[in-house]
Amino acid sequence: MTELADRAAGQTRTTAAAASAAAQAPSAAPAGAVHPAVDVAALGEQLLGRWADIRRHARALAARPELHKIEGLTHTEHRTRTFGQLKVLVENDAVHRAFPASVGGSDDHGGNVAGFQELVIADPSLQIKAGVQWGLFGSAVNHLGTGEHHTRWLPGIMSLDIPGCxxxxxxxxxxxxxxxxxxxxxxxxxxxxxxxxxxxxxxxxxxxxxxxxxxxxxxxxxxxxxxxxxxxxxxxxxxxxxxxxxxxxxxxxxxxxxxxxxxxxxxxxxxxxxxxxxxxxxxxxxxxxxxxxxxxxxxxxxxxxxxxxxxxLVQGRVSLDGAAVTASKLALKTAIQYATERRQFSASSRTEEEVLLDYQRHQRRLFTRLATTYAASFASEQLLQKFDDVFSGRHDTDADRQDLETLAAALKPLSTWHALDTLQECREACGGAGFLIENRFASLRADLDVYATFEGDNTVLLQLVAKRLLADYAKEFRNVNFGVLARYVVGQATGAAIHRTGLRGVAQFVADSGSAQKAALAIRDEASQRALLTDRVQTMVAEVGSALKGAGRLPREQGAALFNSHQNELIEAAQAHAELLQWEAFTEALGKVADPGTRVVLTWLRDLFGLSLIEKNLSWYLMNGRLSMQRGRTVGRYINRLLAKIRPHALDLVDAFGYGPEHLRAEIATGAEKARQDEARDYVRAQRAGGQAPVEEKNLPARTAPRGQETPRG
Incomplete structure (x- = not known):
């Protein structure tokens, strides 16, 4: 079975070894670590991944003003500026990496894409135009052509003497x-x-x-x-x-x-x-x-x-996946920075307004998307490494290429949709300030909108993933004998009976003894999260696979109609599979974190991601008997507990992204809001201290009106 098939089928079964390893994984602070802290530098290095130096070089380039998007230009002016920016990339050796050494390249396919992913920081138009020139036009000549074509055209393509389509x-x-x-x-x-x-x-x-x-x-x-x-x-x-x-x-x-x-x-x-x-x-x-x-x-x-x-030509999807993750990081860094400074409403004090990030709903809005962004980032790095393994020739079998295609088709939809959702939510979380073009949310949102449909429409890509899952599912039973198949059918029937009669839910409730604390301990456990997420994928694929059994033997029109009648379930199964891949990537990354405090905080964030997925699909888990009502009610409560735990570390988690003011270029992330809030608080305090503050009408002592002048009542 191929690598991706192992993920699609093998990871949907929790083995005893995986469960044992999961049971030993840290899910709470170690003894004595009452206040875990994040090692921002080390975490930032881990997020940079295998091509850290190339990403740093690309970020330094993207920080240069001549590469930045200037808002308000006409589209013809913007086009002229962007074409000129391509020449800056050529002059700074930012376009040659993926091309053959024979024409002046360095055969570094992963590093090439890693660098291009960061260009979205400067201007998405620059990133995509560079992608058209070197990632699509040049890449097609490179990968579909032969030596003669390389010699004839690649030097001109690399130097921009031949702009192409x-x-x-x-x-x-x-x-x-x-x-x-x-x-x-x-x-x-x-x-x-x-x-x-x-x-x-x-x-x-x-x-x-x-x-x-x-x-x-x-x-x-x-x-x-x-x-x-x-x-x-x-x-x-x-x-x-x-x-x-x-x-x-x-x-x-x-x-x-x-x-x-x-x-x-x-x-x-x-x-x-x-x-x-x-x-x-x-x-x-x-x-x-x-x-x-x-x-x-x-x-x-x-x-x-x-x-x-x-x-x-899969590198286009790989590039968009990483660029979308980068855009999500930029948005969250800006929005969370602003939320630690902006104050609104005096809910708990007569004299101090609340910081936005202390509101639970604000945490829900931003932290759940922060958790997803971390998951998407770790999964994107795995995709990029897989891409480099294939295109470098280290692992370039038919199975490897199929795995790469399917992995890219699974992750690109999730990361691009997530970027659009995150940019919109961050925009709203910053109020009117978020709508100003100077803070970039609206501009980035507009530029990334088309990411959901180019280099493969997201819905179509997920359908490709679903077909691969069905193919892998079919292989499981292609050569098994009758006895094995019979045992599987009996097992499926027994499992279905347990789920549909609610016996599993009853068993969970009895095990929890009605205790919310025990239920929380169960769902926060790594093995339990994996079991719930994988079981959903396995069940959905098995149900559709059973429904479509024999479709290939039907007349074409009938087979197509049958497939179409289950298309929605197929796409939902593919999305669940892609989410599982992200969760697994996050979990794998946790195992590489050396600092205990960082590992604790990231475990909370991983749990927030996993439980958010379960909460999003809670109706499925309840209807299919995978969760008891007791545990179902506990999911949301435990998410709220995680939000409170993550709150003190929110700035560290976004600082680890490694983006400075020159990358964010958002006025509300410069500290200006903090200065305004401090000025306002100092002014009010000085008024009170000097006895100059006027008395609020509602705080005046109650006065009794003279007889005959009482306030009439309606």
């Missing part, structure tokens, strides 16, 4: 790449491919660098030779004259115009009318056409060939 998406087909309509038909008499968009829906759309800057493109089209369509392949196509910047004959396009965000990127549309390119412009690592039109490929299966070609 990644022309895959069409107006009529986004996520369904296999169905794109642009064709590249081989003409053996001329030794050329003829690239053509047969109708309007086949135009390449939303293409970065297409509206103004792109001189060339990697165009994805259906390769047709000798009357046979061999599926989607990639072709290098020159778009514009380098001198005039006008489209070459047969090529046209439009500007997509102003967007909801990322307006530093010149997205546009491209179309081709019988555009002829040399046969050697086919990026032919996985499929080639000889001079006589004969097609050949090292991969016999068309389906496998297609997914292999697209798999080489």
């Amino acid at each position: 990644f022309a895959m998406t069409e107006t009529g087909h986004g996520s369904d790449v296999a169905s794109i309509a642009t064709t590249a038909t081989y003409d053996p008499a001329a030794g050329e491919f003829v690239v053509h968009t047969p109708y309007r829906a086949a135009w390449k759309d939303y293409i970065g660098n297409a509206a103004a800057d792109g001189l060339a493109a990697v165009v994805f089209a259906q390769l047709v030779t000798r009357g046979v369509n061999h599926g989607v392949h990639a072709f290098y196509v020159d778009l514009r004259d380098p001198e005039t910047r006008e489209f070459l004959p047969g090529i046209g396009g439009e500007d997509d115009g102003v967007k909801g965000g990322l307006n530093g990127i010149d997205n546009g549309r491209l179309h081709f009318t019988n555009v002829r390119i040399p046969r050697t412009n086919l990026l032919n690592r996985y499929g080639d056409v000889a001079a006589d039109g004969t097609y050949s490929s090292p991969i016999a299966s068309p389906g496998r060939r297609f997914f292999t070609m697209l798999g080489t």
Whole structure:
């Protein structure tokens, strides 16, 4: 079973060894450690991960004012500025890492993505435009082309002499790449491919660098030779004259115009009318056409060939995953910093207003998202390491590539959705100040909005994950004998009977003896959290797998209808699986924390993440008999206890992200609010001390009105 299959299936069963290890894991402060403290420096180093030095270099670069987004520019001004910023990246050796040493690169695929993920700090438009140029256009030439292509084009791509486009998406087909309509038909008499968009829906759309800057493109089209369509392949196509910047004959396009965000990127549309390119412009690592039109490929299966070609481009999803985590960290650092300074309402004192972060609801809003951000950060690092292992060649089997694809498809949706949710919640938690562009929440929220749908629509990606989970589930029983299968069915029936009759809930209640304290101890235990999270994934996958059993033998229309009727459950199972991966990544990271105090605080944060997931899906756990009502009621109470424990360490936890004022660039995170609050408090105190404070009307002694002048009552 492959690595990811082990996670998908194996981790959904709590082994005795895992339970034993979990029982020994720290879940409370060690003896004598009444007030644990966070080692901010050590935690910050752990969060930086394997490519810490590259991240530091990228952050230093992102702190430079010439790379910062200037709010209020027109979209044409923003585009000009962003293109100029790409040259700064070239001058500072920030774009070469992933390319081959033969052309001046360093073959460092993980380090390359780690650096690009941090560019969102400066301006998301810069990060994405850099990603288009080097992570998509350049990467396609690098991974889909061969040595000749590398020598011919990569130096110019790296130096920005050849700004380029990644022309895959069409107006009529986004996520369904296999169905794109642009064709590249081989003409053996001329030794050329003829690239053509047969109708309007086949135009390449939303293409970065297409509206103004792109001189060339990697165009994805259906390769047709000798009357046979061999599926989607990639072709290098020159778009514009380098001198005039006008489209070459047969090529046209439009500007997509102003967007909801990322307006530093010149997205546009491209179309081709019988555009002829040399046969050697086919990026032919996985499929080639000889001079006589004969097609050949090292991969016999068309389906496998297609997914292999697209798999080489997974770094876009890996990059977005990490960039989204970075944006969440920026937002939480700003919002939590502000919440420790901003005061509002005098609930517990007649003279002092409350700090926002002391309100339980404020803690709920921010700390639960802080816990998720930590989980997403540790999972993102694991994804990046897996990506580097595959692309470096250290672990590059078909199984490894499938695992990487599935892991990226699982984590990218969660981190991008989480970033949007976190930015919005942090904006609201900062009130009107959060809505000001100077504090960046609204701007980042707008720029990251499209992260949820490009490099793969999040919902479609989760469906891919679900299909992988079903495939792994099916493998479990493909070759088992009747006796094993019968025992499994009996076990499933017994388990279902226990859950549905509520026997498990009764057993839990008896074990807890009605004690909220015992129930809390049970759900905060690492093994219990793992069991609840894994059981949900396993049950959901098994139920859908059973419902879809035999779908492949049905007529196509009926099989599709059956699959569609369970699509929602499939996607929910995939999301539960991805959340489990994040929880496991957090738990694994805990094992690497040396400082006892830091480990205690991070354990609280991990528990907050795990219990928040359980609380979010509490109805499922109750309806399926996985939790008793006693324990169900305890979940929310224990979360509130965790919030209080985490409160003294909140600033340390966001300081460990390692972002300074030059990265945040938010006025409310500069200490200005604290200065204002201190000034106000000093003023009021001086008034009181000097006897100059006016008396509040409500504090005046009650006066008795003269007879006959009583206040009339209605």
